[in-house]
Amino acid sequence: MAARNPQGGRPGASNSRFAQFKLVLLGESAVGKSSLVLRFVKDQFDDYRESTIGAAFLTQTIALDESTTVKFEIWDTAGQERYKSLAPMYYRNANCAVVVYDITQASSLDKAKAWVKELQRQANENIIIALAGNKLDLVTDSPDKRAIPTADAEQYAKDSGLLFFETSAKTSENVKELFTAIAKKLPLDQAGPRSMRASATRPGVDLRPEAHSTQGAGGCNC
Amino acid sequence: MEEVAPEYDVVVLGTGLTECVLSGVFSVKGKKVLHIDRNDHYGAEAASVNLESLFKKHGNYTKGEEPWKKYGRANDWNIDLVPKLLMSNGELTNILVSTDVTRYLEFKQIAGSYVQQGSGPKATVAKVPDGPAEALRSPLMGIFEKRRAKKFLEFVGSYKAEDPATHGGLSLDRCTMKEVYDKYGLEANTRDFIGHSMALYSTDDYINTPGVAKEAITRIRLYVNSMARYGKSPYIYPLYGLGELPQGFARLSAIYGGTYMLNTDVDEILWENGKAVGIKATMKERIEDGEGMKFETKCKTILADPSYFPGKVRVTGHLLKAVCILNHPVASTDNSDSCQLIIPQSQVGRKHDIYIAVVSSAHNVCPKGYYIAIVSTIAEGTSNHHLELQPGFDRLGRIEEKFMGQPIPLYEPLESGQNDNVYISKSYDATSHFETTTDDIRGVYRRAAGEELVVEGLRDGQNLVTDE
Ligand SMILES: Cc1cc2nc3c(=O)[nH]c(=O)nc-3n(C[C@H](O)[C@H](O)[C@H](O)COP(=O)(O)OP(=O)(O)OC[C@H]3O[C@@H](n4cnc5c(N)ncnc54)[C@H](O)[C@@H]3O)c2cc1C
Ligand SMILES: Nc1nc2c(ncn2[C@@H]2O[C@H](COP(=O)(O)OP(=O)(O)O)[C@@H](O)[C@H]2O)c(=O)[nH]1
Numbered sequence: 141m142a143a144r145n146p147q148g149g150r151p152g153a154s155n156s157r158f159a160q161f162k163l164v165l166l167g168e169s170a171v172g173k174s175s176l177v178l179r180f181v182k183d184q185f186d187d188y189r190e191s192t193i194g195a196a197f198l199t200q201t202i203a204l205d206e207s208t209t210v211k212f213e214i215w216d217t218a219g220q221e222r223y224k225s226l227a228p229m230y231y232r233n234a235n236c237a238v239v240v241y242d243i244t245q246a247s248s249l250d251k252a253k254a255w256v257k258e259l260q261r262q263a264n265e266n267i268i269i270a271l272a273g274n275k276l277d278l279v280t281d282s283p284d285k286r287a288i289p290t291a292d293a294e295q296y297a298k299d300s301g302l303l304f305f306e307t308s309a310k311t312s313e314n315v316k317e318l319f320t321a322i323a324k325k326l327p328l329d330q331a332g333p334r335s336m337r338a339s340a341t342r343p344g345v346d347l348r349p350e351a352h353s354t355q356g357a358g359g360c361n362c
Numbered sequence: 363m364e365e366v367a368p369e370y371d372v373v374v375l376g377t378g379l380t381e382c383v384l385s386g387v388f389s390v391k392g393k394k395v396l397h398i399d400r401n402d403h404y405g406a407e408a409a410s411v412n413l414e415s416l417f418k419k420h421g422n423y424t425k426g427e428e429p430w431k432k433y434g435r436a437n438d439w440n441i442d443l444v445p446k447l448l449m450s451n452g453e454l455t456n457i458l459v460s461t462d463v464t465r466y467l468e469f470k471q472i473a474g475s476y477v478q479q480g481s482g483p484k485a486t487v488a489k490v491p492d493g494p495a496e497a498l499r500s501p502l503m504g505i506f507e508k509r510r511a512k513k514f515l516e517f518v519g520s521y522k523a524e525d526p527a528t529h530g531g532l533s534l535d536r537c538t539m540k541e542v543y544d545k546y547g548l549e550a551n552t553r554d555f556i557g558h559s560m561a562l563y564s565t566d567d568y569i570n571t572p573g574v575a576k577e578a579i580t581r582i583r584l585y586v587n588s589m590a591r592y593g594k595s596p597y598i599y600p601l602y603g604l605g606e607l608p609q610g611f612a613r614l615s616a617i618y619g620g621t622y623m624l625n626t627d628v629d630e631i632l633w634e635n636g637k638a639v640g641i642k643a644t645m646k647e648r649i650e651d652g653e654g655m656k657f658e659t660k661c662k663t664i665l666a667d668p669s670y671f672p673g674k675v676r677v678t679g680h681l682l683k684a685v686c687i688l689n690h691p692v693a694s695t696d697n698s699d700s701c702q703l704i705i706p707q708s709q710v711g712r713k714h715d716i717y718i719a720v721v722s723s724a725h726n727v728c729p730k731g732y733y734i735a736i737v738s739t740i741a742e743g744t745s746n747h748h749l750e751l752q753p754g755f756d757r758l759g760r761i762e763e764k765f766m767g768q769p770i771p772l773y774e775p776l777e778s779g780q781n782d783n784v785y786i787s788k789s790y791d792a793t794s795h796f797e798t799t800t801d802d803i804r805g806v807y808r809r810a811a812g813e814e815l816v817v818e819g820l821r822d823g824q825n826l827v828t829d830e
């Protein structure tokens with residue numbers, strides 16, 4: 141179970157800082173969102189993966205330096221983007237987003253741009269957005285497969301204030317770099333996927349049976 | 363856009379809470395599920411909407427004006443269409459935990475549970491006692507009655523269904539609740555708040571029905587145990603509103619392979635020998651030009667909310683509901699950021715209780731300084747519905763905005779679904795919690811799957827969480 145509550149810098153305990161952030165993936169179906177997550181979290185790649193099962197909620201930590209650790213709580217779309225049916229819950233309180241397109245599919249960048257717009261309209265205003273042009277391995281051998289010139293996407297990312305990488309979930313090229321760049325850009329002092337929520341001081345109730353003990357005087361212990 | 367598969371095990375129509383829980387359960391159990399909604403958002407009748415949508419839905423403003431603008435950002439409002447709260451020890455909580463959907467949601471306590479005694483200017487509002495000890499402090503009873511109530515609640519607390527020694531010498535399977543109350547010598551007012559604000563019966567029908575005693579005692583126990591769990595009230599509530607619940611279960615379904623399509627109209631149900639065997643549908647965004655994407659798919663089972671099969675349901679009653687925007691807490695509720703206040707029917711000369719559910723910015727459903735109070739009851743007349751809710755409005759003090767639509771019909775299916783493969787859920791009823799909703803979820807599952815729904819261990823099949 142991922143930690144429910146924000147864990148910002150731990151004052152006093154030591155010099156180490158540990159921060160947790162919600163990261164969401166967005167982009168057209170089949171551009172490689174789930175594959176990028178799988179590569180980042182488990183260092184695996186599967187050519188024939190079709191289903192998103194198992195990759196819908198993962199966590200991964202990155203050590204930025206000896207004293208700073210960033211933990212990503214990663215939400216994959218679970219395929220709900222396929223027919224434009226992502227729920228608002230999905231990008232609610234996201235601290236960062238990776239918007240993915242496929243460098244061999246021209247239309248996928250348009251989709252990515254639409255998602256960036258949507259995020260800038262709906263998500264919290266400090267959200268860090270990274271643009272990832274995925275399937276870089278496909279153009280290494282046959283450059284004519286490339287549909288989107290690096291410079292075009294890079295210019296768009298620059299104009300829109302996005303981090304930008306061309307990646308390959310297959311070869312792992314630039315995958316670690318992508319997530320590390322996001323981690324570096326996150327405001328570590330206001331950490332926590334839920335820090336934007338109502339009251340960090342009085343966190344919500346934990347529903348797990350093992351988590352509570354306030355069996356009051358009137359409780360019937362059943 | 364990708365092709366829709368030619369066949370599914372289950373097609374689910376409507377993304378209300380009942381449908382989303384069922385969709386999630388069927389997907390977890392390995393069924394191939396297609397889940398459709400005609401709207402552009404999740405939740406159907408159980409959605410939460412923003413203030414602009416609410417104004418537009420009710421049309422209670424002059425054209426050209428934008429009255430929602432004086433209440434901050436419209437999107438900071440999440441106003442529930444269904445006025446309900448979760449019992450913290452209730453079945454929905456159990457399902458949320460068993461499926462790990464809690465991972466996507468954050469819950470907060472409702473800060474207090476209150477009941478009204480008397481009516482008009484003499485009405486008093488007091489905390490509902492949460493157990494024997496609290497009963498002794500309650501202003502709802504005199505000193506002697508307090509002791510009797512304490513004895514009664516001790517009996518309820520030690521009750522075990524399987525141990526007749528705890529049944530107080532009564533045959534609870536057969537006797538009425540009146541007999542139980544009589545045994546403890548409880549007064550009418552005490553019976554009223556116990557039956558209506560603890561057992562949460564909305565009429566007095568339960569009192570004289572033989573065999574209901576056991577159920578009533580179980581309901582009081584649920585109240586007391588829910589109360590004991592977090593301390594302030596027996597209720598919890600998800601941040602950002604109840605509309606998060608269907609979204610959470612839809613995500614569960616999707617993770618296990620369920621396919622989701624919003625903005626999709628069902629054009630036709632395909633029948634063979636009186637049984638539904640598939641659907642024809644069109645997916646089209648409201649703003650989109652052209653025909654949209656038409657498709658046809660086969661299925662073994664259809665689950666649907668009543669709105670998709672108007673010819674296969676009947677009306678059982680009408681819910682009256684008014685959403686009120688306040689800029690202050692409700693009087694006599696200890697300045698609580700949220701509460702449930704029940705006005706038992708007999709106190710105000712009605713047959714059905716009036717419920718008031720209050721949430722606020724503490725639950726991320728509105729901007730700071732505002733409170734959303736939903737007053738509801740079952741319609742008893744055919745006109746003057748506003749007057750039926752008046753005792754509730756009287757509790758609220760100054761009201762900034764009031765949204766009261768037409769009476770909302772409550773539907774139930776005419777048939778079980780076993781004959782035509784169409785399994786229809788019930789409308790969200792007038793109760794203040796989700797216990798009847800989960801009963802319906804279990805009922806639909808039993809009919810459609812031919813087995814009892816066991817949620818315990820649902821999450822154990824597959825470990826979705828990878829902690830390093
Ligand atoms: C021993 C005794 C001394 C009392 N002294 C005072 C006093 O000094 N000042 C004062 O204002 N009130 C006194 N009372 C009355 C009592 O405090 C009030 O009746 C009670 O607080 C108000 O009723 P209730 O809502 O508590 O009724 P409950 O707690 O619901 O009790 C009502 C029941 O208690 C019984 N009862 C109520 N009053 C009496 C009584 N006086 N004698 C015997 N049985 C009774 C009746 O059977 C009645 O049905 C006394 C009561 C008793 C039993
Ligand atoms: N060659 C290549 N194929 C990839 C890469 N990333 C993903 N794929 C393939 O693209 C398909 C879709 O990937 P998936 O991760 O499911 O995409 P999603 O729908 O965006 O989550 C799968 O067949 C993957 O194997 C990549 O970097 N290179």
Ligand SMILES: [Mg+2]
Nearest residue numbers: 173174192219
């Ligand atoms: Mg995917």
